[in-house]
Each structure stands twice: as C-alpha cells, then as structure tokens.
Amino acid sequence: MARTIPINAQDAVGRAGDVLRTGGLVVLPTDTVYGLASAIDEAAIAHIFLAKQRAPEKAVPVLLSSVDAVELVAGSFGPEARRLAETFWPGPLTIVVPKRYHLPRNLSMLPTVGVRVPDHAAARAVIAAAGGALAVTSANRSDEPAACTIQSAKDMLGDSVALYLDGGPCQGGIPSTVVSIDDGHLRVIREGPIAERVLKAALRAP
Template identity: 40%
Template structure:
C-alpha cells in the first residue's frame, strides 16, 4: 500500500485530513498522529488485528502492549475501574498533558491490547489535532511512532522514515512541541509509583498527590 501524508497544522484546513484518518482507522489500518510529546502510531483500540498490526509495525511483541489515548477526562471511568483518588487528582491536574496512568482495566471491554494482565495505560494528549481526531474516533491504541529501539519520531516525516508503508496515513503538524515521552505512573498498587520518567517531573506530581519515585522501595 502507499502511505498518504497530510498537513494538519491549520485547524481551518485539516478537515479532509482528519476525515481520511477516521476512515482509515475504522478500516483497521494505522495512522501516525502528532501529540504534545512525540508522534504516535495509532490503531483502533477495539480492533485486535489493528492493534497487532501496530505491534508488528514497531517490531514489538504482545508483552509490550500500547497505551490508549483518550479525548476527554470522563472516558477515564469508561476504560478503567477502581481509579484511586490520587490517580484521579493527577489526571485532573495534568490532562491533557504528558502523563500516562496505568490503571485496572474495565473487565467488560472487548479489546485485546496484548499481555496487559488486566491493566490499561491511559493518556489524554495536549495537542489540538490529536484531540480533534480522538473526539471522532474514540479511544485509540497509540505508541511512539518508531521502530522499537530507535528514537521516537518528532515529526511525521521522521516517523515515516522508520515505519514506511506499514502506516496508511501520516498527519504532519511540524515538530512535536515536547519532544520527550510522557511520564508513566503506575496506579495499580498500594502506592502511586513512577515507572518511566518523562515530560513531568516527580516534584510536579508530588505537588498534587503522594507519588513514589521509580527507585524508591515499596513500603
């Protein structure tokens, strides 16, 4: 297949590009989209073959399931269960933004993201084009737009160099403003814990709620 590249830097003209992306995702194909951190490779979260295609494009196994991007805060409770108060406070403070929360997934969801062990990693990106797309598609499985082990793409063109025609549509909005992956907080245990440092520092998180650092001992 031949990949298509669309400019989505201007909200007044990105309509046809988003239409193409929405239709592509609905067919179970892949789209690269801009976010506030790095570019992401996206698939319909509720289409297992599409999620597998995402993993294949990255050269990643099912033991590394992709996070899920959402377009609004209320979706949190539709996808996760038993959300701790601290995790909810972090989402309210930093969504949209560079924070990914690992939570217990709703058991009734008809999806297969890989070997998640009953969890889901959720984020709401702070990028207008990404949010516009998510509000039309619903939750998307999204991982950084690169081959595993290579630098994450900070433009759609960089992502295309690595992913090529395994992705049907590339949405280009210029250089990702953040350029750093999101901070990941695990909210499935007895305490909130940083498992990947990224766009948000530990002190910023702790200003909202108690969070353990990545290397701190579990009490």
C-alpha cells in the first residue's frame, strides 16, 4: 500500500532514501513537475517502465543533487555543457551528455543520458540521501499530462509507487528544456521554460 507524507516532514528524506535503496519507487516534487524516481539500478528502473507503461526504448533522465554529482553518470562533461550548468543549474534545464559505461542499459539504450539539478531544495536532499543521482521521469502514465499535484500522480500511478512525497502544487508546471551540445553547437531537443535564445546568449557570454 502506497504511503503519502509531506516532503518537509522530519523523517521524509530518510524514509525516501530507505525506499530507494531497497529498489522501490518514490514520487517527489521538483521545480517543474512531479517526478517518479528510482535508484540507478536495472531492476528498479524496470519498475519505472512498468508503472508508467512506458516504451522500453525511451531513456530515463537523471536528477542530481549538485553539479559535482554529474561525474556519477557522465562519461564526459565538456566546457559548453559546464557553462550551461553553471548558468542554469539548479533549474529547468536537462543537458544530454555521454554516459558512463557502467550505467544500466535500461536507463538509456543510447550512448547518452540526460542530466539536471532541480531547483527544489527538498528534492535535492532526497537525491543526496540516495547517493547523489536518481533516475527520474515525470510522474504520469505515458502519453498522459505531466502531474503538477500529488493527487494527479497518485491517480495515474497508484500502488505501483511505494512512497509519495507531497510538496504541494509544482510551481513550474512545464517539463524542463532539453538540449545537447554537438561539436560545440547547441541543439534544443525539447522546448521548455528556458528559451533557445537565452541558452545561446549564455554560451556566447565572455
């Protein structure tokens, strides 16, 4: 039976960490929409796909507790990616980077993985408690609208999730901007809260 507790409850971070370390799923608020989180473990990530009814070829992004934690999942993090991270993290920007060789194949069947640091202190505390990086995708069924409230997430995911962390309505409400850097050139994969022109201006800044 799924449990729901406020994310600011005294034991919320510890309880979430316990669930994640034992392979369970946690729904948590972020600065954009509610996220469905698991440890970066093949069996745990498989539970994400089952809960969301998600096609297995779709990659799962990674949320980090800090910029330094990018080393846990990125095989490389070039100067352009680092400039964007230093400018827009924490925040609603996912950067697609080469992934480390040891990551589970079902996290991403591509040679890359999307990473970001959310602008939500309580979410970052949960991520830190779980080791600094979590597989996190939107807390909804595939092809359904992203959940901006805990009730919306519960209605779609039900008891497939062990613990729901209620942080109230998500203030962003729009999934993050997703970009990659190819040979030094910015490519916007998904439009979101941060406009392409703003990103390009940040890369041009001295």
